[in-house]
Amino acid sequence: MKELLMVRYGEIFLKGxxxxxxxxxxxxxxxxxxxGTGSNVWxxxxxxxxxxxxxxxxxxxxxxxxxGVHSVCPAVEMPKEDFDALCxxxxxxxxxxxxxxxxxxxxxxxxxxxxxxxxxxxxxxRILDARPDLKVDLHHPEHVMNxxxxxxxxxxxxxxxxxxxxPVGTNGNATLLLSGGIDSPVAGWMVAKRGVQINAVHFHSxxxxxxxxxxxxxxxxxxxxFSCCGIKxxxxxxxxxxxxxxxxxxxxxxxxxMRRFMMxxxxxxxxxxxxxxxxxxxxxxxxxSQTMEALGTTxxxxxxxxxxxxxxxxxxxxxxxxxxxDTYELSSLPYEDCCTIFTPKHPATRPKKEKVEEAETCLExxxxxxxxxxxxxxxxxx
Ligand code: ATP
Ligand code: MG
Numbered sequence: 001m002k003e004l005l006m007v008r009y010g011e012i013f014l015k016g017x018x019x020x021x022x023x024x025x026x027x028x029x030x031x032x033x034x035x036g037t038g039s040n041v042w043x044x045x046x047x048x049x050x051x052x053x054x055x056x057x058x059x060x061x062x063x064x065x066x067x068g069v070h071s072v073c074p075a076v077e078m079p080k081e082d083f084d085a086l087c088x089x090x091x092x093x094x095x096x097x098x099x100x101x102x103x104x105x106x107x108x109x110x111x112x113x114x115x116x117x118x119x120x121x122x123x124x125x126r127i128l129d130a131r132p133d134l135k136v137d138l139h140h141p142e143h144v145m146n147x148x149x150x151x152x153x154x155x156x157x158x159x160x161x162x163x164x165x166x167p168v169g170t171n172g173n174a175t176l177l178l179s180g181g182i183d184s185p186v187a188g189w190m191v192a193k194r195g196v197q198i199n200a201v202h203f204h205s206x207x208x209x210x211x212x213x214x215x216x217x218x219x220x221x222x223x224x225x226f227s228c229c230g231i232k233x234x235x236x237x238x239x240x241x242x243x244x245x246x247x248x249x250x251x252x253x254x255x256x257x258m259r260r261f262m263m264x265x266x267x268x269x270x271x272x273x274x275x276x277x278x279x280x281x282x283x284x285x286x287x288x289s290q291t292m293e294a295l296g297t298t299x300x301x302x303x304x305x306x307x308x309x310x311x312x313x314x315x316x317x318x319x320x321x322x323x324x325x326d327t328y329e330l331s332s333l334p335y336e337d338c339c340t341i342f343t344p345k346h347p348a349t350r351p352k353k354e355k356v357e358e359a360e361t362c363l364e365x366x367x368x369x370x371x372x373x374x375x376x377x378x379x380x381x382x
Contacts, residue, residue, distance in 0.1 A: 183281030
């Protein structure tokens, strides 16, 4: 008898010709998540199995956070020939469970001497003999004793839900504008969940923003990198651009102009890293630079799609996800972001694109500013 973990993946995405590609990608990501645990991850009979670990809790915890995993089932594998032994094992696995149950047998080995209904009846009867406190409920059971008869028999009761989504890398790359705030890590996580490899850009305005602010962003990227399978963070020196905007441009448009520069630089980095889109943590109306008109003026400077997965979320909903993905505490550390320095007293909330463009002409050589920022980029892999 052997204990192992059966990994279930979302069925919807597995139809058609992409299935083997998807499974291979998922296996790679599970192996990555389990490195150092001594586990062996392999595909057998169309299923992903994990075995050979000492610490099941750690393995379950890690696998349930891998994008593409729908649920995991701690199972036992044993020889199928001895039906008495299967029933004894099933009774052991029902230990501690209360309420109603049913047995659900499936048989891919059609030569097995018992049919599925017969296994259900016989095993269900024996469980009831051993556990008269339990009741059978065929329609809405609290527990299902699953029995799969394949080359071996597999038994499992517990189904532990996992994060879902698709394996990272199966849907291309995108570049996340990562601040030290609450929103952008959540936005990156949501897009990564859909199978997208994340690449991050952070704008840093030293000495107006501190060394701790930079470290905080790297720590956030490290947190995300467990689910996102490693992230490259591009740290962009942004001080000169911010100072010039502060000194030369009309104050009411300064935040918008700053955001337009962020988008231009992020797009240049995105192209270099073969990203197909930009991602931001904006949501409609959250601040002056996130009104519909303001978002329109920031989008106008890039030709790549901009993904804003939080666009319709309230702050409290974003905070709930941040807590769930464990970025909230880090995000709440009180270090200044470059968006919060030099903020105008009365930012334009319904800016016209032409007005912002005109305000931007106060800058002498914007191309050079962008080129200098790009030349100073530092890349940190986390
Ligand atoms: P967040 O919690 O993500 O910081 P926020 O509510 O503070 O969001 P803003 O400061 O207006 O919002 O920023 C909007 C978006 O712009 C962020 O979600 C992020 O994607 C991007 N952004 C802001 N500041 C930076 C930065 N310093 N580096 C990279 N991206 C940034
Ligand atoms: Mg912010």
